[in-house]
Amino acid sequence: MTGRKPKVELGSGNIFADLGLPDAEDLLLKAQIVIELDRLISERGLTQIRAAKLIGIAQPDLSNLLRGDFRGYSVERLMRMLTVFDREVEIVVRPRAAESRTRAITFNPGDVPREPVSSSAIIAIGYEATTKTLLVEFNNGSCYQYFEVPTRTYEALAKAPSKGTFFSTRIRDRFRFARLRSGETLPREGQFTAGSPSSARRARSAVGR
Numbered sequence: 001m002t003g004r005k006p007k008v009e010l011g012s013g014n015i016f017a018d019l020g021l022p023d024a025e026d027l028l029l030k031a032q033i034v035i036e037l038d039r040l041i042s043e044r045g046l047t048q049i050r051a052a053k054l055i056g057i058a059q060p061d062l063s064n065l066l067r068g069d070f071r072g073y074s075v076e077r078l079m080r081m082l083t084v085f086d087r088e089v090e091i092v093v094r095p096r097a098a099e100s101r102t103r104a105i106t107f108n109p110g111d112v113p114r115e116p117v118s119s120s121a122i123i124a125i126g127y128e129a130t131t132k133t134l135l136v137e138f139n140n141g142s143c144y145q146y147f148e149v150p151t152r153t154y155e156a157l158a159k160a161p162s163k164g165t166f167f168s169t170r171i172r173d174r175f176r177f178a179r180l181r182s183g184e185t186l187p188r189e190g191q192f193t194a195g196s197p198s199s200a201r202r203a204r205s206a207v208g209r
Contacts, residue, residue, distance in 0.1 A: 034070055034078065037081055132147065136167065136171075
């Protein structure tokens, strides 16, 4: 035993790119769709035989798909599978944020479950682990999504004695965000007005306790 600490490298957020695989962005998008597909199947309590029949493929093919063997499927075909489960798939094209230097196609599964919290500033929070998306609903009626938020940050927010203080010091101005438009009930990527951390600071008053 040498006592040396193992070398740790921060991932890019795309395991396929970290592994040096070609078409890494395409593979990540397919993986995210398949994860959502698996969640919908489990949510409805369907057997693979029943789910495969609904989707229109053989059960062994569905089993392979859910295990990550999706190279033979196009993104369009995978998206059509989601529509079988009463999901609408929207393709939204918009200008890239000024601070972003990367070209990206992102997947947002739509509904992020919300949990009410005890705070004078925040009504509810939610988290989608597959996309690292944090949802924060404030007591003034505004609702924001924050992207690429680590799971440990969400867990720390959920446990923090003062949600408002934790949000102000550890989340606000640190992550790319999008605001849910007034009157909308489902936080979908195409229904948000996107912005940067700096614009979030200008748009909102300081959050306290």
